[in-house]
Amino acid sequence: MRFLLRHLASVLPVVFGVLLLTFLLLHMVPGDPVEVMLGESATAADRDRLRAELGLNQPLPIQFADYLGRLAQGDFGHSIHTHVPIAELLAQRIPATIRLTLLALVVALMMGVPLGIIAALHHNRWPDRGARLFALTLSAMPHFWLGPLLMLVFALWLPWLPVSGMETGASIVLPALTLACGLAALLTRMTRASLLDVLGEDFVRTARAKGLPERTVVLRHALRAALLPVVTVVGLQLGSLLAGAVITETVFGWDGVGRLLVESIEKRDYPVTQACVLVIALAYVAVNRLTDFAYARLDPRVRFV
Amino acid sequence: MKSWSLVIPLFWVVAAAVAPLLGLQPDVIHLEHILRTPDWDAWLGSDDLGRDILARLLAGARVSLTVAMTVTVVAGVAGTLLGLVSGYFGGWLDRLLMRVTDVFQAFPGILLAIAFAAVLGPGLGNLILALCLTSWVGYARLTRAQALSLRARQHVEAARALGGSPWYVMRRHVLPLLAAPLIVEATYGIAGLVVAEASLSFLGLGIQPPHASWGAMLRDGVRYLLVAPHYVLAAGLSLMSLVLAVNVLGDGLRDAWDVRT
Numbered sequence: 001m002r003f004l005l006r007h008l009a010s011v012l013p014v015v016f017g018v019l020l021l022t023f024l025l026l027h028m029v030p031g032d033p034v035e036v037m038l039g040e041s042a043t044a045a046d047r048d049r050l051r052a053e054l055g056l057n058q059p060l061p062i063q064f065a066d067y068l069g070r071l072a073q074g075d076f077g078h079s080i081h082t083h084v085p086i087a088e089l090l091a092q093r094i095p096a097t098i099r100l101t102l103l104a105l106v107v108a109l110m111m112g113v114p115l116g117i118i119a120a121l122h123h124n125r126w127p128d129r130g131a132r133l134f135a136l137t138l139s140a141m142p143h144f145w146l147g148p149l150l151m152l153v154f155a156l157w158l159p160w161l162p163v164s165g166m167e168t169g170a171s172i173v174l175p176a177l178t179l180a181c182g183l184a185a186l187l188t189r190m191t192r193a194s195l196l197d198v199l200g201e202d203f204v205r206t207a208r209a210k211g212l213p214e215r216t217v218v219l220r221h222a223l224r225a226a227l228l229p230v231v232t233v234v235g236l237q238l239g240s241l242l243a244g245a246v247i248t249e250t251v252f253g254w255d256g257v258g259r260l261l262v263e264s265i266e267k268r269d270y271p272v273t274q275a276c277v278l279v280i281a282l283a284y285v286a287v288n289r290l291t292d293f294a295y296a297r298l299d300p301r302v303r304f305v
Numbered sequence: 306m307k308s309w310s311l312v313i314p315l316f317w318v319v320a321a322a323v324a325p326l327l328g329l330q331p332d333v334i335h336l337e338h339i340l341r342t343p344d345w346d347a348w349l350g351s352d353d354l355g356r357d358i359l360a361r362l363l364a365g366a367r368v369s370l371t372v373a374m375t376v377t378v379v380a381g382v383a384g385t386l387l388g389l390v391s392g393y394f395g396g397w398l399d400r401l402l403m404r405v406t407d408v409f410q411a412f413p414g415i416l417l418a419i420a421f422a423a424v425l426g427p428g429l430g431n432l433i434l435a436l437c438l439t440s441w442v443g444y445a446r447l448t449r450a451q452a453l454s455l456r457a458r459q460h461v462e463a464a465r466a467l468g469g470s471p472w473y474v475m476r477r478h479v480l481p482l483l484a485a486p487l488i489v490e491a492t493y494g495i496a497g498l499v500v501a502e503a504s505l506s507f508l509g510l511g512i513q514p515p516h517a518s519w520g521a522m523l524r525d526g527v528r529y530l531l532v533a534p535h536y537v538l539a540a541g542l543s544l545m546s547l548v549l550a551v552n553v554l555g556d557g558l559r560d561a562w563d564v565r566t
Contacts, residue, residue, distance in 0.1 A: 013404060013407070014407050014408055014411050015411075017404065017405070017407065017408030017411065018408060018411050018412070020408075021408055021409075021412075021417075022420075025420055025421075025424050026424070028421065028424045028425060029424045029425075029426075030425065030426060036426070136549065136552070136553070137545075137549065139552065140496075140545050140548040140549035140552055141545055142500045142503065142504060142544070142548075144503070144504065144507045144520065144523050144524070145523060145540075145541040145544060145545060147527075148523065148526065148527045148530060148537045148541065149537075149541060151527075151530060152530055152534055152537070156530060156531055156534075163530075239413050240413045240414050242413055242416075243412075243413035243414030243415055243416045244414065246415075246416065246419065247504060247507065247508070250507075250508065251527065261419070262508055265419075265423040265508070265509075265510070266509065270423075270424065273420065273423055273424070277412075277416060277417075277419075277420045280412075280413065280416055281411055281412045281413070281416065284411065284412070284413040285411045
């Protein structure tokens with residue numbers, strides 16, 4: 001318990017910094033943010049009202065304290081165009097993003113880990129070369145290029161899946177696959193490298209010398225040790241999938257937080273932009289910290305200083 | 306080292322450099338050629354406004370490489386200097402810098418660059434600024450970690466004992482040993498920035514119409530996927546060839562110089 005509390009305390013400065021930086025975003029708008037948001041057609045009264053609403057006529061430290069105070073009550077402000085509370089918008093969009101990222105994670109695991117194992121077991125032969133080429137190619141394909149390519153192949157040339165939107169259950173397949181591929185490439189490389197390391201260890205030689213079948217040696221002895229570093233990567237990358245979701249959701253018209261962020265940027269609805277950035281960053285920090293924590297629990301050699 | 310990993314980036318650099326001399330018209334609209342498929346007059350076809358896709362690809366390469374190089378130089382120099390001073394001197398400056406980089410790294414991937422570009426407004430200058438503001442962190446962390454361990458090396462101690470000023474010791478005895486890891490980092494960095502520039506342009510945050518960029522071409526191309534797949538394919542394959550080659554070049558340099566990443 002003390003360990004957990006210490007762990008939580010160590011994350012506080014980072015969370016504070018994240019809050020400060022997202023707060024300052026609105027103040028990075030060149031010129032008058034109210035004018036940029038409302039456009040030139042707005043009346044002076046409209047501007048004054050928004051300025052007062054956002055607290056922009058207060059000194060900066062007071063604005064920041066207000067911002068923190070409101071966030072503590074779950075109040076993210078509201079959209080300057082539709083006046084809908086941002087907390088409501090987020091609540092509508094977050095489940096879709098979670099569904100997408102979790103499915104992408106599962107797909108990436110199902111692709112990357114077996115491929116990495118096959119590559120390691122056929123070191124320097126053609127399955128290994130194939131897996132390496134696959135990983136290399138996918139890691140050079142950003143989501144906004146892989147997505148359209150998958151659309152072209154699986155929705156247009158072979159009309160198996162919906163192009164975009166989220167009307168049917170099958171709509172999630174292409175965005176999840178797009179989001180998964182980069183991570184699958186990384187997992188292939190990691191699993192391969194890690195298993196190759198472990199296969200050279202003494203305990204693997206011992207297991208073989210005992211006369212165990214190769215299948216048992218690999219699956220029961222080597223793989224167990226090899227997957228520990230892979231688990232960490234999965235945890236750390238789960239957070240990065242959130243950043244990938246911004247582009248992927250935009251490509252496929254998937255109504256998650258990422259698309260909300262991009263829509264808010266297009267409409268210059270900066271309070272919404274701010275809230276989306278904050279939520280994604282906090283989720284990322286939380287997932288990373290939980291991974292560290294879980295790793296320390298799984299591996300007694302790891303201790304925090 | 307694989308030679309194609311050097312040839313492809315060089316091809317794009319040369320193509321981007323000579324493109325303005327070829328008399329191409331990347332921004333000229335030809336409504337009679339809308340979404341023309343590739344033929345002998347337009348090798349890669351035309352886009353949704355009848356503009357020549359090859360000409361626009363070269364113009365886009367120019368934008369992409371200009372952004373990647375500028376940001377790498379600016380953020381690389383700034384990050385390296387900060388990391389060097391921080392790691393070498395330590396103290397409150399070091400603690401402050403580490404806190405700041407922790408916060409920057411709390412934003413996943415390109416999210417912070419998107420946020421900065423969104424509030425700064427669209428345009429090439431703001432795009433470069435947004436990427437500089439986020440890219441220095443990696444260089445600072447790398448240099449700081451290296452400087453911290455190099456500080457304890459005997460040749461550095463000797464130089465200090467002989468009365469070398471901190472700046473002299475850093476410049477002559479620490480920085481040269483950092484060259485290899487920094488060049489490897491910058492190589493991967495360039496690939497990352499090409500993707501980042503395209504991502505921001507894809508979201509409409511980069512260079513504005515009518516000017517071409519690979520990300521914007523991909524965004525427009527997606528809308529005509531069904532009728533003109535050559536549009537998306539041309540932009541996507543160009544981007545992929547450059548990123549793939551630069552990444553492989555980074556791998557080659559890392560292995561050749563035995564840099565641990």
